[in-house]
Amino acid sequence: MKYLEESIDLNGQKLTLQFGKVAKASHVSVFARLGDTCILVTLNVAKAKEDIDYLPLQIEYAEKLYAGGRIKGSRWVKREGRPSDEAILTARLIDRGVRPLFPKELRKSIQIVCTLLSVDGVNSPDVLAAIAVSAAVHVSALPWNGPLSTARIGYMRDGDATQKGSYIVNPKEEEQPLSLMELVVTSTNKKVVMIETQAEELSEEIIAEGIKLAKEQNKVVIEFIEKIREQIGYPKEPVTNAVVDERITKIVREEFKKEIDALIKSKAEKEFEDKSALDGFIAQVAEKYSAENFDKGAIFKAIDYVSKQIMRENTMKTGKRVDGRGPDDIREIGVETDILPRTHGSAIFSRGDTQVLSIVTLGAPSLEQLIESPEGETAKHYIHHYFMPPYSVGEVGRIGFTTRRETGHGALAEKAVEPVLPNQKDFPYTIRVASEVLSSNGSTSMASTCGSILSLMDAGVPIKAPVAGIAIGLIYKSDDDYMLLNDIMGVEDFNGDMDFKVAGTEAGITAIQLDVKNDGLTDKMIDESLARALKARLHILAKMNAIISSPRKALSQYAPKVVVLTPPADKIGEIIGPGGRNIKHLIAMTGTEINIDQQGNVSISGTDKDKVDEAVSYIENMIKEVEVGTVYEGEVKRMLAFGAFIEILPGKEGMVHVSKMGKGFVKDPSEVVSVGDKVKVRVREIDPQGRVNLEMLDEDGNPMGGDGGGDRGGDRPRGDRPPGDRPRYGAGRPGGDRRGGGGSYSRPSYGGSRGSDRPHSDRPTDPNRRDDRRPRVSIDDDQ
Numbered sequence: 001m002k003y004l005e006e007s008i009d010l011n012g013q014k015l016t017l018q019f020g021k022v023a024k025a026s027h028v029s030v031f032a033r034l035g036d037t038c039i040l041v042t043l044n045v046a047k048a049k050e051d052i053d054y055l056p057l058q059i060e061y062a063e064k065l066y067a068g069g070r071i072k073g074s075r076w077v078k079r080e081g082r083p084s085d086e087a088i089l090t091a092r093l094i095d096r097g098v099r100p101l102f103p104k105e106l107r108k109s110i111q112i113v114c115t116l117l118s119v120d121g122v123n124s125p126d127v128l129a130a131i132a133v134s135a136a137v138h139v140s141a142l143p144w145n146g147p148l149s150t151a152r153i154g155y156m157r158d159g160d161a162t163q164k165g166s167y168i169v170n171p172k173e174e175e176q177p178l179s180l181m182e183l184v185v186t187s188t189n190k191k192v193v194m195i196e197t198q199a200e201e202l203s204e205e206i207i208a209e210g211i212k213l214a215k216e217q218n219k220v221v222i223e224f225i226e227k228i229r230e231q232i233g234y235p236k237e238p239v240t241n242a243v244v245d246e247r248i249t250k251i252v253r254e255e256f257k258k259e260i261d262a263l264i265k266s267k268a269e270k271e272f273e274d275k276s277a278l279d280g281f282i283a284q285v286a287e288k289y290s291a292e293n294f295d296k297g298a299i300f301k302a303i304d305y306v307s308k309q310i311m312r313e314n315t316m317k318t319g320k321r322v323d324g325r326g327p328d329d330i331r332e333i334g335v336e337t338d339i340l341p342r343t344h345g346s347a348i349f350s351r352g353d354t355q356v357l358s359i360v361t362l363g364a365p366s367l368e369q370l371i372e373s374p375e376g377e378t379a380k381h382y383i384h385h386y387f388m389p390p391y392s393v394g395e396v397g398r399i400g401f402t403t404r405r406e407t408g409h410g411a412l413a414e415k416a417v418e419p420v421l422p423n424q425k426d427f428p429y430t431i432r433v434a435s436e437v438l439s440s441n442g443s444t445s446m447a448s449t450c451g452s453i454l455s456l457m458d459a460g461v462p463i464k465a466p467v468a469g470i471a472i473g474l475i476y477k478s479d480d481d482y483m484l485l486n487d488i489m490g491v492e493d494f495n496g497d498m499d500f501k502v503a504g505t506e507a508g509i510t511a512i513q514l515d516v517k518n519d520g521l522t523d524k525m526i527d528e529s530l531a532r533a534l535k536a537r538l539h540i541l542a543k544m545n546a547i548i549s550s551p552r553k554a555l556s557q558y559a560p561k562v563v564v565l566t567p568p569a570d571k572i573g574e575i576i577g578p579g580g581r582n583i584k585h586l587i588a589m590t591g592t593e594i595n596i597d598q599q600g601n602v603s604i605s606g607t608d609k610d611k612v613d614e615a616v617s618y619i620e621n622m623i624k625e626v627e628v629g630t631v632y633e634g635e636v637k638r639m640l641a642f643g644a645f646i647e648i649l650p651g652k653e654g655m656v657h658v659s660k661m662g663k664g665f666v667k668d669p670s671e672v673v674s675v676g677d678k679v680k681v682r683v684r685e686i687d688p689q690g691r692v693n694l695e696m697l698d699e700d701g702n703p704m705g706g707d708g709g710g711d712r713g714g715d716r717p718r719g720d721r722p723p724g725d726r727p728r729y730g731a732g733r734p735g736g737d738r739r740g741g742g743g744s745y746s747r748p749s750y751g752g753s754r755g756s757d758r759p760h761s762d763r764p765t766d767p768n769r770r771d772d773r774r775p776r777v778s779i780d781d782d783q
Helices: 083-101 125-141 204-234 246-255 257-269 275-288 294-318 405-421 445-461 490-495 523-545 569-576 580-591 609-623
Strands: 004-010 015-019 026-032 037-048 058-062 106-116 149-156 165-168 181-187 192-202 334-337 345-351 354-363 369-373 376-380 382-387 429-440 470-475 483-486 498-504 508-516 561-565 593-596 602-606 629-641 645-647 652-657 678-686 692-696
Touching: 004 204, 015 037, 015 125, 026 125, 026 652, 037 125, 058 083, 058 125, 058 257, 058 470, 083 106, 083 149, 083 181, 083 192, 083 405, 083 508, 106 629, 125 204, 125 692, 149 204, 181 204, 192 204, 204 382, 204 508, 204 523, 246 257, 246 275, 246 405, 257 275, 257 294, 257 490, 275 294, 294 470, 294 483, 294 490, 334 523, 345 445, 345 508, 354 445, 382 405, 382 445, 405 429, 405 445, 405 498, 405 508, 405 652, 429 445, 445 470, 445 498, 445 523, 470 490, 470 523, 483 490, 483 523, 498 523, 561 609, 569 580, 569 593, 569 609, 580 593, 580 609, 602 609, 645 692, 652 678
Parallel strands: 058 106, 382 429, 652 692
Antiparallel strands: 004 015, 015 026, 026 037, 037 106, 149 165, 149 181, 181 192, 192 508, 334 345, 345 354, 354 429, 369 376, 470 483, 470 498, 498 508, 561 602, 593 602, 629 645, 629 678, 645 652, 678 692
C-alpha cells in the first residue's frame, strides 16, 4: 500500500497514523502513536468460506512486556505466553465495535493483530488500538459501513452526590483512579455501536451525557480517518453473496408454517435449538423437493432466516414475545442462599430457565492475584470466575478450557460488583467468587452479577449495597420503528439487534455493556433503554431483598480470620528475627499464616480464631515499647548468681536483681523463682544502653525488694553510690562466665566478685594495703 503519515491533536496529545512503512506484506499496516504509546495494527484477508453462517473475524491484542521496559518475572519462562485477561478484554472491546458494520453476507476470513510496542503510562493503549483498527479497516478493500472511533470518558466530583461533577475526555492513566466513571464508547458519526462502563453508582443522566460527549469527541477522529481514506484507500470490494436462497426461503415460509412455529417454540424453551428436530426439518424439505436437489446447507440457512423473521414480525405486530410475555415483562425470579454447607458463602439466582450458582471463598491478603503487564504489576483482591459448562445448554463439549466469552462475561460481573465492595483496610480479605452456570437461556452474565452479590451477603462480606443486572433487547426496523424488550432470552438475543446489559444498585449504575447487530443506537434508544433497565433492576432488587437484604453479621465458621497490623518500619526486623527465626517460631507455635508485604503490612490469618488472636497479641507485644513503671506478667527464662532474666514481651527481657526479689537478704535467685515461673514485675529503669532493670511485685502489686542483706549494687546506677562504696572492677561475672550470662546483659556493671555471694562490705581487706579506698583488681583464671 502507499506510504502516508498524518497527525492531529487529540486532547493535547499528538495522534499520528503511519501507513505502509512497516509490516509491508500485510494488506494494511498502521503504526499508531499517541504521546509515547505506540501500537502496530496489521490487517490480512483470506478467501471466503461458503460453508459457514457467520463472519470469521479474528481480532487479537498482543501485549509485549518490552513496551514498558519490563522482563517477565518468571525465573524460567521469559517469553510472553497466552494472552492475559486484559488483552482478551481489549480485543473483545475492539471486535464489538468493528463487527456490526461489516455486511451480513461477508464470509471472508479477516485477521487483525494489534501489537503493543510502547506504553508511556499516560495514554491508554486500548483507545489508540481501537482508532488504529478503524483506520485500517476503512482504508482496506473490505466492504464496511465505517469509519468509527473510540473515546474514554471520566467523571470527577469534588463534593457529595448532590454536587454536579465534570467530565474528562480520554483521561490520563494517573487521572483514571480518581474518576467515578470509566466510560468507553465506540460510535460512528451518528450512532453508538459499543459501550463498556464501570461507575460508582452514578445516575442514568450522568451516563447518558457522557455517551453524548464521547460521540462528539469521536467525530473529530472519524473526520481524520475519512481524509486518510481519500488519499490512500483501496477500492471497496462488492458483496455478491446472497444471505439465503430466495426460492428455498419462499418454499419454507409458505409450505412449512407448522414446522416453523414448532421450531420457534422449541427455541423459546431452550437457549440452543434441538439439532435433531432441525435436522429432521431439513430432511423433510430435501425429500419433498428431491428433484430440485437443494443443498442441505442452503435449506438450513433458509429455515434459520425464516424462523427469525417470523419471530420478529410476530413480536412487533402483536406485542407478544415468543414465550408469551409482553415487552416489559421479566421472567420469574428465584433466590436461594446458604446452599453449600462448608463453603464461606453460596447462593443460586434464577431468572426463567437461566440459573447460576455463585460461591464465595475468603482468603488471606497474600492470596491476591498478581497481574504483570507492560504498565507494571498490579494486584487484585476481588476475583470473579465465570464457568459455562456444556451441560448448561444440554450439550456434550469440552471441559477445562476458558473461552474468550467466559473471560468477558466474568469480567462484566466482576466490574458490576467492585464498586460496592468494602475497602481493603476495612475488610482485609482476598475474595474469590466462582459463578457456575447451571442452566442458560439468556443473560447469564447478569444472573452471575446477582448471584455474586447474594453469595457475598451470605458470606458476611460488608458490601455497601446490593447490585442487580438486567439485559435489554431490541427488534429494529428503523430509527423510528423498533421495540425494546426486557430480560431477553437466548433466542431473542440471537435473533435480535441489541444486548444492552445494565447493572447497579438502587442509587445508580455500576456497569454497562452494549453490543449491537445493526448500525448502532440513537440517543433516544439509549435513553429509553437506560430507563427500562432502571425499572427492571429495581424489580429484581426487591425480589433479592425479600430473601436477604444485607450481609450476615458474622463470617462463616469455616472462613479464616484475617488481621492486618501496620507496625513501625523499624520494627519489621524484630518481627522477622535473624534468618526469619522469630516469624517462623510464631507460625509454628500458632499454626497461622503470617505474611509481610512490601509496604510493611503484617497479615495474620488462620481458621482457628483463638490462634490468630494469640499471634496478633504476640506481634503487638513484640513491637510495643517498654516504659518505666509498666507492670508485666513475665516468664523466668534463665537465672544467674546475681539475679534472674524475665521475658516481659516477646523477645524482650529484663533483669531482676536478687536485691529486688524479696524482703531481706536473698542469697540465691533459685530460692525465690525457677526457670519457667510466671512472675509479676515492674520496670524500674532503662539504662543508657537500653538494658531493662525490673523489680518483682507481690500479689498486691507492692515491691518485694528491700535493704535487708545489704545493698549489693546489682542494678543501681554508678552515680547513685556513696563515695568509697564502688564495686570491684571485673565483678559480676559468676562462674567464670566472661559474658555475664549472655543476652543484652553481656557485662553487668555491678555485683559480687567472681565465685562469691558475699556483699562487698563483708569482704576482708589486705592488711598490707596502704589505702582501702581503691578497689582490688580481680584477674580471672581464663584471661
